[in-house]
Amino acid sequence: xxxxxxxxxxxxxxxxxxxxxxxxxxxxxxxxxxxxxxxxxxxxxxxxxxxxxxxxxxxxxxxxxxxxxxxxxxxxxxxxxxxxxxxxxxxxxxxxxxxxxxxxxxxxxxxxxxxxxxxxxxxxxxxxxxxxxxxxxxxxxxxxxxxxxxxxxxxxxxxxxxxxxxxxxxxxxxxxxxxxxxxxxxxxxxxxxxxxxxxxxxxxxxxxxxxxxxxxxxxxxxxxxxxxxxxxxxxxxxxxxxxxxxxxxxxxxxxxxxxxxxxxxxxxxxxxxxxxxxxxxxxxxxxxxxxxxxxxxxxxxxxxxxxxxxxxxxxxxxxxxxxxxxxxxxxxxxxxxxxxxxxxxxxxxxxxxxxxxxxxxxxxxxxxxxxxxxxxxxxxxxxxxxxxxxxxxxxxxxxxxxxxxxxxxxxxxxxxxxxxxxxxxxxxxxxxxxxxxxxxxxxxxxxxxxxxxxxxxxxxxxxxxxxxxxxxxxxxxxxxxxxxxxxxxxxx
Amino acid sequence: xxxxxxxxxxxxxxxxxxxxxxxxxxxxxxxxxxxxxxxxxxxxxxxxxxxxxxxxxxxxxxxxxxxxxxxxxxxxxxxxxxxxxxxxxxxxxxxxxxxxxxxxxxxxxxxxxxxxxxxxxxxxxxxxxxxxxxxxxxxxxxxxxxxxxxxxxxxxxxxxxxxxxxxxxxxxxxxxxxxxxxxxxxxxxxxxxxxxxxxxxxxxxxxxxxxxxxxxxxxxxxxxxxxxxxxxx
Numbered sequence: 001x002x003x004x005x006x007x008x009x010x011x012x013x014x015x016x017x018x019x020x021x022x023x024x025x026x027x028x029x030x031x032x033x034x035x036x037x038x039x040x041x042x043x044x045x046x047x048x049x050x051x052x053x054x055x056x057x058x059x060x061x062x063x064x065x066x067x068x069x070x071x072x073x074x075x076x077x078x079x080x081x082x083x084x085x086x087x088x089x090x091x092x093x094x095x096x097x098x099x100x101x102x103x104x105x106x107x108x109x110x111x112x113x114x115x116x117x118x119x120x121x122x123x124x125x126x127x128x129x130x131x132x133x134x135x136x137x138x139x140x141x142x143x144x145x146x147x148x149x150x151x152x153x154x155x156x157x158x159x160x161x162x163x164x165x166x167x168x169x170x171x172x173x174x175x176x177x178x179x180x181x182x183x184x185x186x187x188x189x190x191x192x193x194x195x196x197x198x199x200x201x202x203x204x205x206x207x208x209x210x211x212x213x214x215x216x217x218x219x220x221x222x223x224x225x226x227x228x229x230x231x232x233x234x235x236x237x238x239x240x241x242x243x244x245x246x247x248x249x250x251x252x253x254x255x256x257x258x259x260x261x262x263x264x265x266x267x268x269x270x271x272x273x274x275x276x277x278x279x280x281x282x283x284x285x286x287x288x289x290x291x292x293x294x295x296x297x298x299x300x301x302x303x304x305x306x307x308x309x310x311x312x313x314x315x316x317x318x319x320x321x322x323x324x325x326x327x328x329x330x331x332x333x334x335x336x337x338x339x340x341x342x343x344x345x346x347x348x349x350x351x352x353x354x355x356x357x358x359x360x361x362x363x364x365x366x367x368x369x370x371x372x373x374x375x376x377x378x379x380x381x382x383x384x385x386x387x388x389x390x391x392x393x394x395x396x397x398x399x400x401x402x403x404x405x406x407x408x409x410x411x412x413x414x415x416x417x418x419x420x421x422x423x424x425x426x427x428x429x430x431x432x433x434x435x436x437x438x439x440x441x442x443x444x445x446x447x448x449x450x451x452x453x454x455x456x457x458x459x460x461x462x463x464x465x466x467x468x469x470x471x472x473x474x475x476x477x478x479x480x481x482x483x484x485x486x487x488x489x490x491x492x
Numbered sequence: 493x494x495x496x497x498x499x500x501x502x503x504x505x506x507x508x509x510x511x512x513x514x515x516x517x518x519x520x521x522x523x524x525x526x527x528x529x530x531x532x533x534x535x536x537x538x539x540x541x542x543x544x545x546x547x548x549x550x551x552x553x554x555x556x557x558x559x560x561x562x563x564x565x566x567x568x569x570x571x572x573x574x575x576x577x578x579x580x581x582x583x584x585x586x587x588x589x590x591x592x593x594x595x596x597x598x599x600x601x602x603x604x605x606x607x608x609x610x611x612x613x614x615x616x617x618x619x620x621x622x623x624x625x626x627x628x629x630x631x632x633x634x635x636x637x638x639x640x641x642x643x644x645x646x647x648x649x650x651x652x653x654x655x656x657x658x659x660x661x662x663x664x665x666x667x668x669x670x671x672x673x674x675x676x677x678x679x680x681x682x683x684x685x686x687x688x689x690x691x692x693x694x695x696x697x698x699x700x701x702x703x704x705x706x707x708x709x710x711x712x713x714x715x716x717x718x719x720x721x722x723x724x725x
Contacts, residue, residue, distance in 0.1 A: 022538060023537070024538075024627070025538055026622075027623045027628065028623035028627045028629045137626055138668075182499050182502060183499075185498030230543050230544050231543065231624060232506060232544065232547060233506065233542055233545065235500040235503065235547065235549065236501070238501075255625055255626070256623070257625065265499070265500050265501030266501070267502060268552075290499045290501075290502050291557075291558075297552055
């Protein structure tokens with residue numbers, strides 16, 4: 001029996017998306033589809049779904065959802081902050097969600113679109129062979145609209161039981177590498193010098209960024225000819241240069257035809273990375289030849305097809321234990337119970353012992369020792385491993401997590417940016433700052449009794465900020481008013 | 493077949509026949525599109541004909557850009573590659589109030605009596621050049637020269653779905669309400685797009701279209717009944 005997924009909160013701009021509505025461009029139908037196809041495919045494949053099955057696409061506005069029966073869910077895309085109830089999760093994972101539990105995503109450190117996939121895909125009607133939402137024409141998804149709090153989505157298949165796993169896929173990691181582009185079709189509207197300057201320049205994503213197009217700001221890219229052309233077809237990732245000389249990259253919800261000169265197209269291998277930029281972030285465009293672009297795409301597709309080999313067992317770590325490992329607080333309250341500093345200390349030590357055991361085993365592997373040998377070297381490794389394990393927990397947190405008063409805390413800038421990395425290379429990351437752990441008790445806090453749960457802190461700090469971002473995106477979308485009545489008529 | 497092959501990323505190719513909206517270029521676009529359909533080149537996903545070019549979307553796993561160009565070069569040329577004649581559609585059109593919203597303004601700008609504007613629009617035979625902008629937005633060539641007018645400086649409020657608009661020497665059938673820089677001179681109750689109908693888009697690029705005047709009461713009846721309105725001659 002299918003599961004029901006209830007959206008309790010959801011940020012603006014979230015939609016149901018699949019691989020897109022293809023085959024109807026010649027009738028003016030925008031394909032839509034997931035903004036980051038790599039995230040869609042990864043999340044779906046982690047669940048055993050077809051790569052392009054319909055899923056929930058969320059924005060930095062986040063989501064809180066529950067299920068009516070135990071259901072495996074998989075999510076990926078960007079560096080969003082995910083948690084089940086109070087338990088932090090990696091930024092890409094497959095987890096079992098039980099009735100009564102809440103899976104929650106917040107904006108996290110980076111990324112503009114995350115995918116949450118369900119068993120068998122989201123069961124909404126296919127409109128012209130696709131479930132992708134295109135809000136401007138009112139097609140697909142849930143009545144052609146963005147998702148709202150209270151929406152109930154049905155899974156396409158009965159949920160089975162699956163292990164909790166982190167998805168440690170290399171292609172989901174944050175990358176500063178230039179965005180590869182193929183020049184054309186109207187690169188002859190620009191001089192060779194202009195194209196060279198375009199390839200060298202750094203562009204900043206503006207607030208005018210939505211599912212339809214990303215407007216960049218940077219050095220002007222002047223036209224050598226008229227910037228207006230007689231409309232021709234527009235493919236995903238087309239980089240239009242409008243009259244102001246600034247690049248506009250056409251994304252999933254682009255119009256099927258357009259009348260501006262297009263200097264280049266973003267390679268499909270990099271379109272997901274581009275989609276994950278947030279306004280204010282920068283990128284460069286690096287021209288490559290079309291054969292290289294094809295090779296890169298096929299290699300990426302092959303890697304994603306092997307998603308199953310990038311799954312590693314995930315143990316959920318309670319938030320209290322995470323907080324304890326920082327040695328920063330004397331107590332936490334979760335509304336129903338309160339632990340004293342001593343009890344927390346005992347929990348922490350027990351937890352560190354457990355981590356140290358695991359870490360020692362990991363260290364043993366690191367030194368290329370067999371299972372039988374590692375016991376022999378453990379006494380030497382344990383002190384390091386012990387500290388490393390504690391530090392590992394520290395690295396799983398970003399700045400939003402720790403609520404503390406009366407003490408300046410140095411937080412590594414990117415500590416929480418890429419949880420996959422932390423999960424992938426726990427020892428390396430942990431040992432680097434192994435001596436950094438400090439023991440600071442309750443006196444460090446002026447009001448230890450009001451320290452909240454980590455995730456609540458994240459909600460206050462991150463959600464609000466990015467809700468504004470979401471609203472701005474919404475406003476940008478709204479620049480072309482959409483008439484619901486009209487689309488209702490069109491559907492009849 | 494004088495044309496340029498221009499990559500649009502690794503998954504699409506533009507075959508460009510010219511830089512202007514010349515009917516001769518469009519005929520070549522349609523001919524290539526028809527020849528491609530007949531040849532069913534392995535790996536081609538879909539094609540998008542426009543005024544002067546054909547965009548070909550393909551699966552890069554099955555087809556490289558150079559392979560596609562080679563396959564296109566092998567397609568039959570000339571008479572053998574000409575597009576088959578399209579169908580002809582006669583669509584009801586109401587130019588009377590409240591549908592001919594900009595008719596008076598347009599007549600003033602063109603210095604023609606409103607009746608003459610309507611007669612010119614309703615007597616022409618149009619060719620479907622392309623769809624664009626939104627599902628079911630039909631771009632038509634064949635607008636009488638007397639009705640040539642440039643776009644508005646600033647867009648007017650949204651026109652109704654089915655609005656018949658003109659600008660830039662072209663005619664258009666709108667499918668959804670959008671602010672537009674074009675002039676609205678009438679409205680058809682025909683639905684160029686209906687996702688619940690098979691086919692959802694009965695009118696193909698290359699088909700021809702003419703309009704038959706109906707009064708406002710007939711328009712209302714046809715619109716309310718939502719019958720298959722696309723009469724084919």
